[in-house]
Amino acid sequence: MKTRYIDLIDQTFDFPQEEFRLTNGTLSFHDIDLMQLVNQYGTPLKFCYLPQISNNINKARKWFDEAIRKLNYAGTYNYCYCTKSSHFSYVLDEVLKNNVHIETSSSFDINIVESLKAAGKIDDAHYVICNGLKEREYVKNIGRLVNNGHRRTIPVIDSIEELALLEAAVNFPIKLGLRIASEEVPEVDFYTSRLGIGHKNIISFYREKIQSNANFKLRMLHFFINTGIRDTAYYWNELTKCVDIYIALKKECPELDCLNIGGGFPIKDSLAFDYNYKGIVEEILTRIKTNCDRENVPVPHIFTEFGSFTVGESSGIIYSVLRQKQQNDKEKWYMINSSFITTLPDTWAIRKRFLMLPVNHWHEEYEKVLLGGITCDSDDYYNCEQHNNSIYLPKFQRSQPLHIGFFNTGAYQDAIGGYGGIQHCLIPKPKKIIISKDDEGKLVTQVFSNQQNYRQVLQLLGYQANGANWHEKDISEFQFINGFETH
Structure with a gap:
């Protein structure tokens, strides 16, 4: 025995x-x-x-690059690191060896970005995607980063009040993202995420608050699924709703050209772990391309914000x-x-x-x-x-x-x-x-x-x-x- x-x-x-x-x-x-x-x-x-941090970054890039070529997808892929997963300097040093972009969550994140810029590890070619609820100190730091020349800073609007704060903080027009408040999985205690703007209100919010405002240009649509990117009916349903909103907005807002599919890949938690990363990536791009082609709308550039997958x-x-x-x-x-x-x-x-x-x-x-x-x-x-x-x-x-x-x-x-x-x-x-x-x-x-x-x-x-x-x-x-x- x-x-x-x-x-x-x-x-x-x-x-x-x-x-x-x-x-x-x-x-x-x-x-x-x-x-x-x-x-x-x-x-x-x-x-x-x-080294495993770089390994995972390069794996994800390879999966997206291969799917883009296979599907003849006209957009580009942009890997962002979600800093809240681990803010340590040694992590960011390794991450940035791979020329990836940064996603932030709070005011201190901007101080880290400025420190990395001063050290020559980030330059103005790097996107800084600013997520999270933006209180005054966070907006102040975003404004300072933009005013000092980092034009690839994209604040992702989480609530209506942030527009006025941003308008007062920056000295020239800036690019914006809008976050969609996704519907949550049935087992949680609430129906809709507290983050972002309800999907039924996104287009009217754009028309009323952004479209005629010369200080803002809508560049990115962002949606985040708390469960991560999973091969479930729930995930594909939320992705489809997001793409439909992108298509509707794109018809009214020509400068909108980026789709941020927030929510990360799962990481290995068992010797029995099995996840078809390559297949999931191809399915995501297929669904986006199919829907956009049907409506004769150019496909968006794809951004991901991988935190756990990057460092876990x-x-x-x-x-x-x-x-x-x-x-x-x-x-x-x-x-x-x-x-x-x-x-x-x-x-x-x-x-x-x-x-x-x-x-x-x-x-x-x-x-x-x-x-x-x-x-x-x-x-x-x-x-x-x-x-x-x-x-x-x-x-x-x-x-x-x-x-x-x-x-x-x-x-x-x-x-x-x-x-x-x-x-x-x-x-x-x-x-x-x-x-x-x-x-x-x-x-x-x-x-x-x-x-x-x-x-x-x-x-x-x-x-x-x-x-x-x-x-x-x-x-x-x-x-x-x-x-x-x-x-």
């Missing part, structure tokens, strides 16, 4: 896979020896493999199992040395599942377990896989620590978890490393930030460094340059 963990994986999935394989009995991720990382840096450990599959986090707790006849808990609530908050907030695999002990027997974090909160747990309503892991051995990895965690987790700040039960922020390749293709690792120490946490809470519990000798002091540690 085959009872080893490697047997379970072999019987259930095609393995090894593109990014996962075993090397000397332990797990490798994109040829990164994860046990070597554990031995060198300890756990809990967050890591980001930068680049990152992971490794925990160690501290101990095993047998609570009753059915529940065997593996307690990790961190917290899911603080390090993978989506697992707690929306019950999101990530791809989880052990790093070592693949040739040991496996058992059904529950994973628990170290906070005193009963919700700090992880209890099932995306493909299975259970978790199976190699049996715990106190003498030989078990390390487990959660993969494709690069989008949103740091921002939602409050990177660098106060976290639930004062669980410290883990150490974070960045992995890249040198000119010879060899892996290079850098420490971006060390695990939070108690002094940093107490300072955030307002405690003064004059108490008896402050022990300088216990604290590793580091100087940071651009986020990377140097001794």
Whole structure:
């Protein structure tokens, strides 16, 4: 009878896979020896493999370029990075190596764009698509960016009031986008998205507020589906409604020539993951072209805003199992040395599942377990896989620590978890490393930030460094340059 963990994986999935394989009995991720990382840096450990960001950008470009050629589609494709997925400098540096455009969500995003421009990483040829509800500070920053010469800034109107604010903030006519308030999936508590302008009001809004206003030129129509780009009747129905609105508006507004199909591609969350990216792209362009050709309207240039797809599959986090707790006849808990609530908050907030695999002990027997974090909160747990309503892991051995990895965690987790700040039960922020390749293709690792120490946490809470519990000798002091540690 085959009872080893490697047997379970072999019987259930095609393995090894593109990014996962075993090397000397332990797990490798994109040829990164994860046990070597554990031995060198300890756990809990967050890591980001930068080359995967470029890989996914180039994959998407290839899918769209191939579909455009195949369908003889007359428009162009423009890849935008959705910065809210991860604002870190090392992420933007990697993203911008690929000459992509930027989509923003708030006022501070514009400050980041200006910083990138000053460093020569963005120039006036890059589109800056400004989404989100635009309060005064956001509009002020957009106006400054436009007035300083960035003419490819396109604010996407989310509500009527934004027009007056933008008109007061800029010194010359600007290009605009309009966001359609899509209808939500049936299982949510509301019918229409709070974002954008209702699809029945888009054309009248254009006629009354934009058409005769010399300060604005409508360039882009934007729609966003919260569930992402999925092969479902719901998605295709919303896309069709959006294209119909584009066609109607184009007949009245010749300068309208861009369609932003917001909502991203899904990312791999299981070894059983299966998604026909190439086929979905071809179907999207086919439907747009078919409808436009039928109405004798030129097809739009296509913009996408990929956030999770861009950065999600680049990152992971490794925990160690501290101990095993047998609570009753059915529940065997593996307690990790961190917290899911603080390090993978989506697992707690929306019950999101990530791809989880052990790093070592693949040739040991496996058992059904529950994973628990170290906070005193009963919700700090992880209890099932995306493909299975259970978790199976190699049996715990106190003498030989078990390390487990959660993969494709690069989008949103740091921002939602409050990177660098106060976290639930004062669980410290883990150490974070960045992995890249040198000119010879060899892996290079850098420490971006060390695990939070108690002094940093107490300072955030307002405690003064004059108490008896402050022990300088216990604290590793580091100087940071651009986020990377140097001794």
